[in-house]
Amino acid sequence: xxxxxxxxxxxxxxxxxxxxxxxxxxxxxxxxxxxxxxxxxxxxxxxxxxxxxxxxxxxxxxxxxxxxxxxxxxxxxxxxxxxxxxxxxxxxxxxxxxxxxxxxxxxxxxxxx
Amino acid sequence: xxxxxxxxxxxxxxxxxxxxxxxxxxxxxxxxxxxxxxxxxxxxxxxxxxxxxxxxxxxxxxxxxxxxxxxxxxxxxxxxxxxxxxxxxxxxxxxxxxxxxxxxxxxxxxxxxxx
Numbered sequence: 001x002x003x004x005x006x007x008x009x010x011x012x013x014x015x016x017x018x019x020x021x022x023x024x025x026x027x028x029x030x031x032x033x034x035x036x037x038x039x040x041x042x043x044x045x046x047x048x049x050x051x052x053x054x055x056x057x058x059x060x061x062x063x064x065x066x067x068x069x070x071x072x073x074x075x076x077x078x079x080x081x082x083x084x085x086x087x088x089x090x091x092x093x094x095x096x097x098x099x100x101x102x103x104x105x106x107x108x109x110x111x112x113x
Numbered sequence: 114x115x116x117x118x119x120x121x122x123x124x125x126x127x128x129x130x131x132x133x134x135x136x137x138x139x140x141x142x143x144x145x146x147x148x149x150x151x152x153x154x155x156x157x158x159x160x161x162x163x164x165x166x167x168x169x170x171x172x173x174x175x176x177x178x179x180x181x182x183x184x185x186x187x188x189x190x191x192x193x194x195x196x197x198x199x200x201x202x203x204x205x206x207x208x209x210x211x212x213x214x215x216x217x218x219x220x221x222x223x224x225x226x227x228x
Contacts, residue, residue, distance in 0.1 A: 001171075034216065034217075042221075043219040043220060043221050043222060044156070044204070044219045045219070046216050046217070046218075049216065089155065089156060100158060100161045100169060101146075101158075101217060102158065103148075103155055104155065105154070105155035106156075
């Protein structure tokens with residue numbers, strides 16, 4: 001089955017710096033890669049996703065890149081702000097299969113003011 | 114419209130007791146998922162329902178765990194003979210799948226504490 005590895009497990013940056021979180025997946029059939037943000041005590045919420053027919057997607061300060069050949073994808077947050085502090089989860093899913101997502105173990109991002 | 118709701122929000126039980134956790138998905142969503150999140154940990158997949166298909170139970174940790182989805186809507190996760198290691202937040206999510214994996218919308222979770 002699919003296996004998703006996520007790194008780093010913790011990341012601390014200064015406000016205004018960029019943050020990058022990387023994930024690798026094992027199943028070459030995976031074609032849907034969402035990122036979820038979970039603030040302390042709250043539910044995970046989708047912040048951006050990418051499908052395998054594109055290599056990059058951007059939404060304001062957040063971007064995701066996908067390298068299908070290498071089977072890895074990354075989340076990039078620019079101009080970080082304290083409210084970006086949260087746990088971020090990557091996931092991989094497959095169209096036409098069971099449609100379930102396999103999640104990485106999460107990255108705790110701390111943005112220091 | 115209304116999001117995914119779960120009840121109860123908190124449940125404290127004694128070891129050996131059975132518990133039932135409820136999930137109300139977003140109306141019209143065809144897929145429903147249960148996850149378990151231990152303190153400071155990731156999302157552990159438990160079970161997945163999609164339409165009238167047989168559920169994917171591959172993530173259930175033991176036969177003490179079961180789930181059902183009635184009428185393609187509300188789902189109940191049952192844990193029998195609870196153990197202390199069952200203590201966690203149980204999250205439910207739903208999505209609308211049309212030709213591919215859809216965005217999963219999570220409920221607020223049920224925090225289960227087994228004494």
